Amino acid sequence: MDRRKFIASTLWLSAGMTIIPAKNLLVNRVYHQMxxxxxxxxxxxxxxxxxxxxxxxxxxxxxxxxxxxxxxxxxxxxxxxxxxxxxxxxxxxxxxxxxxxxxxxxxxxxxxxxxxxxxxxxxxxxxxxxxxxxxxxxxxxxxxxxxxxxxxxxxxxxxxxxxxxxxxxxxxxxxxxxxxxxxxxxxxxxxxxxxxxxxxxxxxxxxxxxxxxxxxxxxxxxxxxxxxxxxxxxxxQDLNIMKNYLAALLELVDRSITRGDNLDDILNHPRIEGFPNHVSAGARLSLRANIRAAWQELNGHL
Ligand SMILES: [Zn+2]
Missing domain, CATH: 3.60.15.10 (Ribonuclease Z/Hydroxyacylglutathione hydrolase-like)
Known part of the structure; x- marks a missing residue:
């Protein structure tokens, strides 16, 4: 803890506004940035x-x-x-x-x-x-x-x-x-x-x-x-990359539906061109989850 943060925490305590439970002191060590x-x-x-x-x-x-x-x-x-x-x-x-x-x-x-x-x-x-x-x-x-x-x-x-x-x-x-x-x-x-x-x-x-x-x-x-x-x-430019990714996603799924594929056909080989730097953060934030969402939207059902 640097001096500035230490003083801020001390004031926080001495102001009597709250007492920080031990478990939150641990959480306070989590990286954060202002x-x-x-x-x-x-x-x-x-x-x-x-x-x-x-x-x-x-x-x-x-x-x-x-x-x-x-x-x-x-x-x-x-x-x-x-x-x-x-x-x-x-x-x-x-x-x-x-x-x-x-x-x-x-x-x-x-x-x-x-x-x-x-x-x-x-x-x-x-x-x-x-x-x-x-x-x-x-x-x-x-x-x-x-x-x-x-x-x-x-x-x-x-x-x-x-x-x-x-x-x-x-x-x-x-x-x-x-x-x-x-x-x-x-x-x-x-x-x-x-x-x-x-x-x-x-x-x-x-x-x-x-x-x-x-x-x-x-x-x-x-x-x-x-x-x-x-x-x-x-x-x-970053907004445009996000927009272009979503447009490419919809187009990919739309083409598959037109071809008569079923959802598993696309999910088995998930691939989208032109976005090599996109990364996944778990199942909910993955290309497969995105394809599933686009499929639901284009088919008009959940
Ligand atoms: Zn959110």
Whole structure:
């Protein structure tokens, strides 16, 4: 632990706000990184989807919350940039690696914002996984847009229709020209496509196209799942690679269906040309899982 972090932890304890249980002290040794980008906006990587943050003297806005242990580390870090009293959370979608840390902020956040489908999706997921008691849900929801003006930054969460799930939001920091993509970009990973919760590869491609057209060469994109080799953040070229991968996936499966193949024919020889750097992170984030999702979407059944 470096001196700065040691002081932060000591203050945390002496402020009497909480006592860190021994098991969390162990978790605190997990690698995490706080990185400012520009104009009070930055990222935090720990365990789970990349967190985006905005911090000025009055306001802190946090995009996604990972898990309670890493949310607490983030809170420690962000307080070095702001003692602002207004704390807003935004969830880009309902998956646990983006929402489980909400509970850490339960008594700290003024509001938790998400697209209107998110609370129900999160509740259904929690019921299936028996984790209802660990959930904290958004209390401010929107259909298409939510906007906040902090005085020096305009923060806008926009829902462009279904993509990674049916309730995705993309968060724009308009003055900083930084965009949190949620899980619409897995940078050189085979993505998780949550077909059972309303994902649409067809619209995902469209959304990436739209967002790319609304950006410029200076826009910095934050990826829900970044890559050590290719970046946690990136530019419009990375968006295009993600879009081209999804288009190639749909085309591969579409051609197979037209040929009269069955699903096992493609799954037995999963292969997609032109994306040599894509890697898999387990069964759910694999080419085979992606092919299965595309097959379900194109056949119109789950
Ligand atoms: Zn996700």
């Amino acid at each position: 990185k400012p980008i520009r104009r009070n906006v930055g990222i935090f990587t720990g365990r789970g989807g990349t967190i985006g943050w905005y911090a000025d003297s009055d306001s802190v806005i946090i995009v996604d919350t990972q898990f309670p242990s890493s949310a607490s580390m983030l809170h420690d870090e962000v307080r070095q940039f702001s003692s602002g009293p207004v704390l807003t959370l935004i969830n880009t979608h309902h998956h646990a690696d983006h929402t489980a840390g909400n509970t850490y902020f339960r008594n700290l956040a003024n509001q938790i914002v998400a697209q209107e489908k998110v609370p129900d999706l999160q509740r259904n997921m929690a019921e299936m996984q028996n984790t209802e008691s660990e959930q904290t849900y958004a209390d401010v929801t929107f259909e298409e847009n939510w906007i906040a003006d902090t005085g020096s930054e305009i923060v806008r969460a926009t829902h462009y229709g279904p993509a990674h799930t049916s309730g995705d939001a993309i968060v724009w920091f308009e003055n900083a020209n930084i965009v949190h993509m949620g899980d619409l970009v897995f940078n050189r990973w085979y993505p998780f496509i949550d077909i059972n919760n309303g994902a649409s590869i067809t619209n995902w491609i469209q959304v990436l196209d739209t967002v790319a057209s609304q950006s410029d060469s200076d826009t910095v994109f934050i990826f829900g799942h970044g890559s050590t080799n290719y970046g946690i953040t990136g530019d419009v």
